[in-house]
Amino acid sequence: MPLIVTAVLAIHSAPLSAEQQCLKRAWAAKDAQSYDAAIQAADSCIHRFANAAKHKEEELRNLPLLGTGSLAPADRSRALTQGILNDVAAACVVKGESAEALAQNHASDAALKEDFKKVAIGAYEAALAYKHARVLDPGPPETFWSPCEAAADHLQDLTGEDRSKLCR
Numbered sequence: 001m002p003l004i005v006t007a008v009l010a011i012h013s014a015p016l017s018a019e020q021q022c023l024k025r026a027w028a029a030k031d032a033q034s035y036d037a038a039i040q041a042a043d044s045c046i047h048r049f050a051n052a053a054k055h056k057e058e059e060l061r062n063l064p065l066l067g068t069g070s071l072a073p074a075d076r077s078r079a080l081t082q083g084i085l086n087d088v089a090a091a092c093v094v095k096g097e098s099a100e101a102l103a104q105n106h107a108s109d110a111a112l113k114e115d116f117k118k119v120a121i122g123a124y125e126a127a128l129a130y131k132h133a134r135v136l137d138p139g140p141p142e143t144f145w146s147p148c149e150a151a152a153d154h155l156q157d158l159t160g161e162d163r164s165k166l167c168r
Contacts, residue, residue, distance in 0.1 A: 019083040020045055026094045035098040035105070039119070042095035046088055046126070053088035053130060060085075060132040065168070068134065069143050079134040079144055089133030089147035096123035096154055121158055127151035128166045 026041035060082070066075050079086070096119075103116035127133075127147045134144040148167035155163050 020049065020087045022048065023087045023091050023094070026091055026098075030094055030098050030101075033101070035102045038098040039095050039102075042091040042098070042123075045091035046095070049084050049088050053085045053133075056082060056085040057130055057132055063132070065132060066134050066144070068146050068149070070141060071134075071144055076144075080136065082133065085130055086133045086135050086147075089127050089130035090135045092123045092127035092130070093147045093150050093154075096120040096127070096151065099123060100154070100158075117158060121155065124151035124155045124158070128155075128163060131167050 022041050022045040026038050026045065029035070029038035029041055066079055071079060099116045099120035103113045103120065106112040106116065128151055131146075131148045133147050135147060137143050137145060146167060149164065152162070152164040152167055155161060
């Protein structure tokens with residue numbers, strides 16, 4: 001499991017592609033370790049675009065899931081047309097990772113640490129709803145990752161529950 005977490009963290013520390021400015025701000029703030037600002041920007045994306053993302057996920061529910069990693073040209077194009085879905089799902093992961101970082105930063109305050117852990121869990125649980133989302137990591141090499149799978153990995157670590165089946 002630590003290898004998976006390391007891989008997920010490595011993926012999320014790389015510059016990633018986003019359509020919405022709020023997600024770009026969230027990633028930039030997270031990369032700058034301004035975790036409160038990252039959560040605020042991620043929340044902005046989630047609140048503004050969640051309904052559109054849920055609608056897009058519903059449209060895709062009968063289609064097979066795209067893979068992760070390097071995608072064939074047709075799958076790459078399909079993934080990129082899901083912009084709002086991808087951005088909202090990624091915003092959930094950015095929010096969760098930022099809340100986890102804040103929990104670690106406040107390890108000496110048990111109540112505050114627990115509050116941030118709850119925020120992280122809620123964000124990751126929200127990301128599980130977007131199993132069709134694929135986020136572009138422009139690389140090189142260019143690859144795509146699943147916010148649902150990343151969230152399931154984080155939830156496994158935080159709660160001990162395997163939620164990965166929700167991403168298939």
